[in-house]
Amino acid sequence: xxxxxxxxxxxxxxxxxxxxxxxxxxxxxxxxxxxxxxxxxxxxxxxxxxxxxxxxxxxxxxxxxxxxxxxxxxxxxxxxxxxxxxxxxxxxxxxxxxxxxxxxxxxxxxxxxxxxxxxxxxxxxxxxxxxxxxxxxxxxxxxxxxxxxxxxxxxxxxxxxxxxxxxxxxxxxxxxxxxxxxxxxxxxxxxxxxxxxxxxxxxxxxxxxxxxxxxxxxxxxxxxxxxxxxxxxxxxxxxxxxxxxxxxxxxxxxxxxxxxxxxxxxx
Amino acid sequence: xxxxxxxxxxxxxxxxxxxxxxxxxxxxxxxxxxxxxxxxxxxxxxxxxxxxxxxxxxxxxxxxxxxxxxxxxxxxxxxxxxxxxxxxxxxxxxxxxxxxxxxxxxxxxxxxxxxxxxxxxxxxxxxxxxxxxxxxxxxxxxxxxxxxxxxxxxxxxxxxxxxxxxxxxxxxxxxxxxxxxxxxxxxxxxxxxxxxxxxxxxxxxxxxxxxxxxxxxxxxxxxxxxxxxxxxxxxxxxxxxxxxxxxx
Numbered sequence: 001x002x003x004x005x006x007x008x009x010x011x012x013x014x015x016x017x018x019x020x021x022x023x024x025x026x027x028x029x030x031x032x033x034x035x036x037x038x039x040x041x042x043x044x045x046x047x048x049x050x051x052x053x054x055x056x057x058x059x060x061x062x063x064x065x066x067x068x069x070x071x072x073x074x075x076x077x078x079x080x081x082x083x084x085x086x087x088x089x090x091x092x093x094x095x096x097x098x099x100x101x102x103x104x105x106x107x108x109x110x111x112x113x114x115x116x117x118x119x120x121x122x123x124x125x126x127x128x129x130x131x132x133x134x135x136x137x138x139x140x141x142x143x144x145x146x147x148x149x150x151x152x153x154x155x156x157x158x159x160x161x162x163x164x165x166x167x168x169x170x171x172x173x174x175x176x177x178x179x180x181x182x183x184x185x186x187x188x189x190x191x192x193x194x195x196x197x198x199x200x201x202x203x204x205x206x207x208x209x210x211x212x213x214x215x216x217x218x219x220x221x222x223x224x225x226x227x228x229x230x231x232x233x234x235x236x237x238x239x240x241x242x243x244x245x246x247x248x249x250x251x252x253x254x255x256x257x258x259x260x261x262x263x264x265x266x267x
Numbered sequence: 268x269x270x271x272x273x274x275x276x277x278x279x280x281x282x283x284x285x286x287x288x289x290x291x292x293x294x295x296x297x298x299x300x301x302x303x304x305x306x307x308x309x310x311x312x313x314x315x316x317x318x319x320x321x322x323x324x325x326x327x328x329x330x331x332x333x334x335x336x337x338x339x340x341x342x343x344x345x346x347x348x349x350x351x352x353x354x355x356x357x358x359x360x361x362x363x364x365x366x367x368x369x370x371x372x373x374x375x376x377x378x379x380x381x382x383x384x385x386x387x388x389x390x391x392x393x394x395x396x397x398x399x400x401x402x403x404x405x406x407x408x409x410x411x412x413x414x415x416x417x418x419x420x421x422x423x424x425x426x427x428x429x430x431x432x433x434x435x436x437x438x439x440x441x442x443x444x445x446x447x448x449x450x451x452x453x454x455x456x457x458x459x460x461x462x463x464x465x466x467x468x469x470x471x472x473x474x475x476x477x478x479x480x481x482x483x484x485x486x487x488x489x490x491x492x493x494x495x496x497x498x499x500x501x502x503x504x505x506x507x508x509x510x511x512x513x514x515x
Contacts, residue, residue: 177359178381
């Protein structure tokens with residue numbers, strides 16, 4: 001831990017000394033784009049059991065970016081805690097690892113425009129919930145200590161919230177009829193639903209009450225690289241490529257179908 | 268700028284204090300109801316346990332060992348998640364939907380299922396312990412007294428009502444209060460099935476405010492306060508008992 005800290009400090013010192021050097025040029029010169037991705041967070045980044053390579057939604061975006069630069073892609077596996085240190089220590093050029101854009105993180109790294117949204121959605125028995133207006137009258141199961149609980153209480157104070165230790169418990173309560181809906185991030189809900197034996201009885205209504213926006217992490221101050229990523233993401237949306245990447249992992253034919261509520265815009 | 272000690276930080280907003288108070292009220296109500304019913308049930312179970320008929324004694328024995336030897340948390344999960352899955356759909360739906368009855372002056376509201384499962388789980392668990400405390404009380408009455416009463420021509424009901432019971436209750440009272448304290452502390456486990464009692468409320472406050480020390484600190488103080496009240500009651504009762512006892 002201490003060692004890592006020293007290394008990152010040193011890297012910071014060097015980086016600030018050569019601030020005028022541009023990362024985008026460096027990448028082109030080296031012919032390699034180094035991207036940090038998760039290796040155990042399906043379907044965003046995980047080791048594909050067949051190919052033994054890191055694959056996933058984040059990885060698909062990384063591949064498109066490397067292809068656009070016409071350079072080789074080098075994937076660096078990371079865990080959540082290492083995402084910022086890898087960027088500040090100049091070990092990677094980009095982080096595409098389900099990286100939620102927050103104000104706090106923006107102080108340390110640049111973020112691209114969002115290319116995915118992890119929305120807070122609901123799981124309910126079919127036909128019981130169709131719009132957010134109904135939430136105020138329902139009993140809703142939440143996971144203890146999550147932002148989901150806080151968001152819901154702020155936006156729908158009249159809803160009755162029942163907090164459980166984790167999502168499977170909340171789901172059992174839904175199944176038993178103790179609550180009429182449960183809430184979690186959409187991707188987590190589809191993952192949960194995929195393993196349920198009687199999944200046709202349940203649905204994830206196509207609305208969300210808040211979005212966690214996911215963007216690519218770029219080293220602080222690398223404006224040209226950030227602009228390149230932003231332009232590329234917009235192009236991917238315009239060409240329909242972004243939709244097809246989404247469909248690979250969350251489309252109707254995937255194991256975890258989830259309606260696409262968020263599209264990349266020029267925000 | 269920071270004038271408060273870093274341990275306490277800013278004081279909790281009234282809204283959050285209110286959550287804690289509400290949780291405390293739920294803790295008190297659920298524990299009190301559980302203790303009340305568990306005492307009655309425990310008494311009946313005790314009678315069953317010391318019954319001469321094996322047909323009665325053995326099922327009661329199994330009940331006691333089942334409820335005393337399994338963790339309360341597992342029992343609560345059973346009542347909330349397990350048992351409700353076994354109920355017929357119509358009954359389950361009825362239990363889960365709010366109901367109200369308007370009596371002349373006040374209305375009664377059917378509580379959410381967490382309350383029912385929490386109450387049932389805590390009551391059955393506590394009753395098993397209370398039954399054993401009662402039994403210890405009964406066993407604490409010297410056999411010689413029973414024999415002496417029989418020799419005086421009292422029948423079994425008379426012996427039970429006049430000789431054994433009054434003394435057994437007196438012997439069982441201090442440990443019984445201990446079981447009530449346990450019930451209050453055990454009620455915190457019902458947070459696992461979503462019952463919004465004091466521990467649940469303190470965790471919720473912590474989640475929203477990140478004032479960990481205050482949230483759990485206040486909850487701890489409230490628990491201690493109610494336990495102290497029970498202890499004082501017990502103490503007063505014992506002092507009075509000693510004073511009333513003739514020949515001392």
